[in-house]
Amino acid sequence: VPTPAPPISNRGMPWRPTTAHFRAVMASATMVTGAVLFRRPDLLVLAVPVTIVAFWSIVTRPVERVVARHALTDPTLREGEATTWTAHVTPVFGMEDVVGVVAPGPWLQAEPPTGVVSVAVARDHPLDRAVTVSMPLRSIRWGRRAVGPVAVAATSSWGAFRWVVVDPSRQLTTLPMPAVFDTSAPVMHSNGLVGLSRSSRAGDGSEFASIRPFQVGDRLRRIHWPRSLRAGTLHVTSTWADQDSHVVLVIDATSDLGTSEGIDGAASSLDTTVRAAGAIAEHHLHRGDRVSLRIIGSTGVSRVVAASGRNQLRRVLDTLALISPGVGPRVPLDMPAESITIMLSPMVTPMALERVATFARHGQRVAVIDTLPAHLIDADDDPTTRLAWRIRLLERDRELRAVQELGVPVIAWSGPGSLDQFLRDLTRRAAAPRLVQR
Amino acid sequence: MTIRRLQHMIDDVQATPTQQWSLRAGAFAAAVVAYLATEIAVGSFLTVGLVVVMLAGFASLLRTDSHVGLAVFFVVCWRWLASVDDVRTPWSMVVAIALLAFHVCTALTAITPPGGRVPTLTARRWASRSVLVATATIGAWLVMIVLHARSAPGNALLTIVAIALLVVGGLVLRARTVVR
Numbered sequence: 001v002p003t004p005a006p007p008i009s010n011r012g013m014p015w016r017p018t019t020a021h022f023r024a025v026m027a028s029a030t031m032v033t034g035a036v037l038f039r040r041p042d043l044l045v046l047a048v049p050v051t052i053v054a055f056w057s058i059v060t061r062p063v064e065r066v067v068a069r070h071a072l073t074d075p076t077l078r079e080g081e082a083t084t085w086t087a088h089v090t091p092v093f094g095m096e097d098v099v100g101v102v103a104p105g106p107w108l109q110a111e112p113p114t115g116v117v118s119v120a121v122a123r124d125h126p127l128d129r130a131v132t133v134s135m136p137l138r139s140i141r142w143g144r145r146a147v148g149p150v151a152v153a154a155t156s157s158w159g160a161f162r163w164v165v166v167d168p169s170r171q172l173t174t175l176p177m178p179a180v181f182d183t184s185a186p187v188m189h190s191n192g193l194v195g196l197s198r199s200s201r202a203g204d205g206s207e208f209a210s211i212r213p214f215q216v217g218d219r220l221r222r223i224h225w226p227r228s229l230r231a232g233t234l235h236v237t238s239t240w241a242d243q244d245s246h247v248v249l250v251i252d253a254t255s256d257l258g259t260s261e262g263i264d265g266a267a268s269s270l271d272t273t274v275r276a277a278g279a280i281a282e283h284h285l286h287r288g289d290r291v292s293l294r295i296i297g298s299t300g301v302s303r304v305v306a307a308s309g310r311n312q313l314r315r316v317l318d319t320l321a322l323i324s325p326g327v328g329p330r331v332p333l334d335m336p337a338e339s340i341t342i343m344l345s346p347m348v349t350p351m352a353l354e355r356v357a358t359f360a361r362h363g364q365r366v367a368v369i370d371t372l373p374a375h376l377i378d379a380d381d382d383p384t385t386r387l388a389w390r391i392r393l394l395e396r397d398r399e400l401r402a403v404q405e406l407g408v409p410v411i412a413w414s415g416p417g418s419l420d421q422f423l424r425d426l427t428r429r430a431a432a433p434r435l436v437q438r
Numbered sequence: 439m440t441i442r443r444l445q446h447m448i449d450d451v452q453a454t455p456t457q458q459w460s461l462r463a464g465a466f467a468a469a470v471v472a473y474l475a476t477e478i479a480v481g482s483f484l485t486v487g488l489v490v491v492m493l494a495g496f497a498s499l500l501r502t503d504s505h506v507g508l509a510v511f512f513v514v515c516w517r518w519l520a521s522v523d524d525v526r527t528p529w530s531m532v533v534a535i536a537l538l539a540f541h542v543c544t545a546l547t548a549i550t551p552p553g554g555r556v557p558t559l560t561a562r563r564w565a566s567r568s569v570l571v572a573t574a575t576i577g578a579w580l581v582m583i584v585l586h587a588r589s590a591p592g593n594a595l596l597t598i599v600a601i602a603l604l605v606v607g608g609l610v611l612r613a614r615t616v617v618r
Binding site for chain 1: 601
């Protein structure tokens with residue numbers, strides 16, 4: 001059951017007269033005074049409408065304090081999904097209209113786009129039922145950001161009195177929408193004993209291995225009765241042990257290159273990085289593997305320890321949503337020996353290259369997913385900047401070749417099958433002796 | 439006006455929906471009609487007054503939640519008081535209803551920020567009330583005609599009572615309007 005939103009306060013500010021009411025009062029007072037002083041009944045006729053409006057407004061003026069509450073129906077979304085901002089206002093006598101204003105901020109699409117919604121309070125609206133204004137909001141990019149500031153206003157008849165409250169904002173977390181990813185390549189063997197991948201040794205698992213004679217310690221439920229009856233001695237069904245792999249995702253968040261247009265448009269380097277990381281994590285966690293996360297350069301949370309299961313996926317996506325490019329604390333990259341390390345980076349900073357080279361020299365099984373957007377050069381109008389980028393990208397090509405010479409594959413992210421070749425190579429190499437620098 | 443305020447104003451104009459523009463155009467037209475009706479009642483034409491009314495109407499069209507609309511009332515009333523001699527002229531009804539339309543359209547646009555739409559129920563409610571007030575205005579004009587036909591002589595006591603009522607009414611208005 002969601003917790004009800006706390007009431008928002010306008011520091012005890014009551015209903016205030018508006019400029020419209022001031023205009024009606026001033027105009028009627030001036031004209032009526034002129035009519036009396038100059039003995040002009042025709043001026044009194046001119047004053048009649050605004051005088052009626054002014055008195056009508058005063059007679060129906062609301063005096064009771066209003067209580068408003070506002071909240072997002074779902075404060076956590078995936079990219080491209082929508083939530084609803086809702087404000088509940090307690091009706092009071094004389095209240096005729098309620099207006100809600102939300103400054104949606106970047107990467108949020110409001111309906112209507114102006115972020116202003118208004119409702120009329122029906123004359124027979126019960127005083128014990130709140131007046132509700134709501135606005136759908138669609139988040140088009142991952143991240144945690146504020147929705148607001150938010151203003152809720154109520155007006156009386158003829159727009160004469162207004163009650164306004166402004167609340168700073170509400171936090172909305174948008175989890176990255178993992179890109180489509182799958183791999184048909186087998187995952188190399190590792191030491192784990194939980195997961196979908198078959199181990200090379202027999203053990204407690206679900207995949208059939210053989211039927212063998214009973215040994216001390218075998219579980220009774222493993223006894224294969226038909227074979228035991230035929231053979232005259234007890235036989236049991238043996239299985240292959242299930243195993244998992246440990247996949248370490250290293251995210252380079254030192255820079256966000258290219259233009260981001262949200263889930264519906266062009267992706268920046270960090271967009272591709274985050275969505276690809278989410279996809280790889282989702283794939284491996286569904287297989288029962290363990291996944292951990294290291295983030296280089298983010299000012300927020302920088303690591304998620306290895307675990308498996310559905311909750312781990314949520315932890316990974318939550319952490320990815322908190323990435324804020326910048327210079328973060330130095331993250332110790334102590335990789336387990338049998339893990340598979342996948343670094344997602346646009347590979348334009350020396351730090352990223354150094355890290356990859358270090359992994360390779362220490363014998364880690366590492367691959368780099370290149371997330372540099374293709375539209376990077378064309379996006380800039382300045383010819384000098386374009387030339388500078390061309391030169392930098394030529395240098396980068398040379399650096400990537402050097403990385404590949406160290407035995408680290410550099411893979412362009414292309415969704416399903418991106419890691420197939422890398423994982424097959426790992427399986428082949430697992431049988432071969434390795435030279436490791438300690 | 440700073441660049442920032444100008445940009446803010448341009449943003450507001452761009453965000454304003456058609457319904458709001460219709461109301462603002464209605465307010466502007468009502469201000470012009472009020473002044474032109476006054477000029478017809480006068481029988482002559484003062485261009486300066488029309489220009490001032492149009493400028494004030496245009497300014498209140500851009501900034502509905504401001505006091506600039508009062509200028510329309512003051513110019514029209516000043517022109518009426520200074521130049522109209524025929525107290526019984528029916529043009530007073532036209533001017534009064536046009537001023538009501540100006541006030542109602544401006545107030546209605548001000549109940550929501552520039553990007554908002556006035557709910558249909560509110561628009562219908564205000565329209566029916568305005569018709570009621572306009573009818574009362576016609577009634578007031580008829581009463582004025584009847585009383586004027588009697589051509590009662592001036593009465594100092596009645597004038598003092600009227601001024602006293604005005605003062606009391608003003609104090610009541612202030613007491614119920616101004617928030618302490």
